[in-house]
Amino acid sequence: MIDVNALIGPYPFRHVPHPDPEILVRVLDREGLQSAWVGHLPSAFHRDPGAGNGELYKALEPFASRLRPVPVVRPDWPHWERSLHTAASAGAPAVRVYPPQWGLGPHDAGMRDLAIAAGEQGMATLLTVRFEDLRQRHPMDGAGDLAAAAIRDLARAGNAVRLVVTAAGREMIEEVHWSLTYEEQRRVFWDISWIWGPPEDHLAKLFRTVGAERFVFGTHWPMRLTQTPRANLDLLPDDVRGAVLADAATICSAATDRTVQRSQ
Amino acid sequence: MIDTRAVAPAAGPLIDAHAHFYHAGAGRSDWADVNAARFRAGEQMGITYHVASVLGSYGFSSPTYFPSPNDVTTGNDVMLALCVAEPERVRMFVTVNPNYTSHALAEIDRCVARGAIGIKLLASRRADDPLLDPIADVAAARGLPVLHHIWQHRRREWPSQEISDGADLARLADRHGGATFILAHIGGGGDYMHTFPAVADSPNIYPDLSGSGVDRGMLDSAIEALGTERLLWGSDLTMCTGLAKLRALDAIGLGELEIANMRWRNAVRIFPAGSFPRATAPGGVPA
Numbered sequence A: 001m002i003d004v005n006a007l008i009g010p011y012p013f014r015h016v017p018h019p020d021p022e023i024l025v026r027v028l029d030r031e032g033l034q035s036a037w038v039g040h041l042p043s044a045f046h047r048d049p050g051a052g053n054g055e056l057y058k059a060l061e062p063f064a065s066r067l068r069p070v071p072v073v074r075p076d077w078p079h080w081e082r083s084l085h086t087a088a089s090a091g092a093p094a095v096r097v098y099p100p101q102w103g104l105g106p107h108d109a110g111m112r113d114l115a116i117a118a119g120e121q122g123m124a125t126l127l128t129v130r131f132e133d134l135r136q137r138h139p140m141d142g143a144g145d146l147a148a149a150a151i152r153d154l155a156r157a158g159n160a161v162r163l164v165v166t167a168a169g170r171e172m173i174e175e176v177h178w179s180l181t182y183e184e185q186r187r188v189f190w191d192i193s194w195i196w197g198p199p200e201d202h203l204a205k206l207f208r209t210v211g212a213e214r215f216v217f218g219t220h221w222p223m224r225l226t227q228t229p230r231a232n233l234d235l236l237p238d239d240v241r242g243a244v245l246a247d248a249a250t251i252c253s254a255a256t257d258r259t260v261q262r263s264q
Numbered sequence B: 001m002i003d004t005r006a007v008a009p010a011a012g013p014l015i016d017a018h019a020h021f022y023h024a025g026a027g028r029s030d031w032a033d034v035n036a037a038r039f040r041a042g043e044q045m046g047i048t049y050h051v052a053s054v055l056g057s058y059g060f061s062s063p064t065y066f067p068s069p070n071d072v073t074t075g076n077d078v079m080l081a082l083c084v085a086e087p088e089r090v091r092m093f094v095t096v097n098p099n100y101t102s103h104a105l106a107e108i109d110r111c112v113a114r115g116a117i118g119i120k121l122l123a124s125r126r127a128d129d130p131l132l133d134p135i136a137d138v139a140a141a142r143g144l145p146v147l148h149h150i151w152q153h154r155r156r157e158w159p160s161q162e163i164s165d166g167a168d169l170a171r172l173a174d175r176h177g178g179a180t181f182i183l184a185h186i187g188g189g190g191d192y193m194h195t196f197p198a199v200a201d202s203p204n205i206y207p208d209l210s211g212s213g214v215d216r217g218m219l220d221s222a223i224e225a226l227g228t229e230r231l232l233w234g235s236d237l238t239m240c241t242g243l244a245k246l247r248a249l250d251a252i253g254l255g256e257l258e259i260a261n262m263r264w265r266n267a268v269r270i271f272p273a274g275s276f277p278r279a280t281a282p283g284g285v286p287a
Helices: A021-031 A041-044 A050-065 A080-091 A110-120 A148-155 A170-177 A203-216 A227-234 A248-263 B031-045 B068-085 B100-114 B130-142 B164-173 B192-199 B218-226 B239-251 B257-270
Strands: A002-008 A035-040 A067-068 A095-096 A125-129 A163-165 A190-191 B013-019 B049-053 B091-096 B118-121 B145-150 B181-182 B205-208
Touching: A002 A021, A002 A190, A002 A248, A002 B239, A021 A035, A021 A050, A021 A067, A041 A050, A041 A095, A041 B068, A050 A067, A050 A080, A080 B091, A095 A110, A095 A170, A095 B100, A110 A125, A125 A148, A125 B100, A125 B192, A148 A163, A148 A170, A148 A248, A170 A190, A170 A203, A190 A203, A203 B091, A203 B145, B031 B192, B031 B239, B049 B068, B068 B100, B091 B100, B100 B130, B118 B164, B130 B164, B164 B181, B164 B205, B192 B205, B192 B218, B218 B239, B239 B257
Parallel strands: A002 A035, A035 A067, A095 A125, A125 A163, A163 A190, B013 B049, B049 B091, B091 B118, B118 B145, B145 B181, B181 B205
Antiparallel strands: none
16 A cells, blocks of 8 residues: 655644654554655745755655655746656656645646646646645645645646545545546545544545545645544445555556557 | 454543434434444444533534524433433433523433433533533532533634633633533644643643544644543544544553553543443453
8 A cells, every 4th residue: 555645844834743754664664554655745835846856855765665756846937847857757656736835726727737747757746635624724824725626627637637636525525526527537536634434434425426446545644643544444334345445556557558549 | 233343452441532423303314324333433443432412403403502402402312312222332411502501400400310421512602601600510519521612722703603712611620620621622623732731730621632633743742731641532523533543542652551541541530430330441440
């Protein structure tokens, strides 16, 4: 199992204990996780993500077999294509984007271009609905949650697009999923870090309706308890217990296969 | 029937100090499924007792946090019936709205006579309001813990409730040193880092760990600020986060006794004697 939603580095609005790659590797061992896609938490709040990406690549180097970098690429920044190329060269399985933090609206053309370009280079575009519960945010943290409309817009952008949406809840997932065609639905994967289990059983309901194959394992470490998604899976009712999540390792291979076919 | 798919660390009894059940008058057709899911997950997690309340009609015929007297009574009747139907695993908080003092006191009398072991206060009135005094007096006199809905750091008014925070509850608790208060869901929204110092000097306040919030560091901070003798495990509306917290408690290097304090020993200590006959340490040793 791969944790698609891990980060390293401090968070600007509260203390996060030990957000370090060596600790993350120990957590992966404890939780029985094979590897993690790892972003750089402070970069979400930087204007220019370049320096943070550099720190990320360097910090993960000693743990390359377990921790794969997911750098930030900002499509309204000059030469973002070069950053994307660097990410691909570094073996990134995805790139992180933060439209609300950058003030980019849900129909931003640059975001669409980036999502398509990332998919064509074999990388998913990883979106974060929220870092913290809306009810606890710092007064200066005014970006707000990612809008469902922004996810829809990217999912409709083209065949090559692959989205991994983290920290979404049931309502947002349902809103986006049922607003897409079958083809578009297959471009979107949801991490389970922020979906509730019993007694409301949101995760079970989503597995029955949307399908477990649309979901991937994510913890939101170091912001949240790593134990939560596994606990959620363990508490599934019998009819969906044993449901198989999507294999994060193959998310983009389908997209790149299709891109190759299209270009031939 | 015990669910064989045990998923929680095996560490003796487990008392959920913050649970809720639904009913036909709650305005949702799946109410029975939600109740059944709580029992199903409870079996898996090893919950020995669900200490639960019904919050009126949950907004169907009066607001969840401002329930009408009729809805309060209906909800309490549902809880009383559930305690009769599930005597081995369900215990009851009697819910009251302090704006209706005589009704609230009568409900406490009526439900405690039939087995309620605590009082549930929502957000119908600020925690430090004098209208809560007669309820706190009764709670102290009868040894009934008061579970009070709390927002962690009230920076403004929130819609549909007259919300209180740890500092508000501390003022009530300080006026009623003989009563015991359970501060609801440190993971239930707001800033728990404000709550811990706000209640640290009020030893009769016991925060529960429930709530959908599972911030890494929250449990460690709570234990550091208050000690394991002041914390109660609970699940509220998200049992998955309750299980995650159980597993996290196991992972942060606590001793057996410290974990037992939060799992069940503190609850046994603060609720009326004899409330939890099945909650004993391995070997049958009581708390």
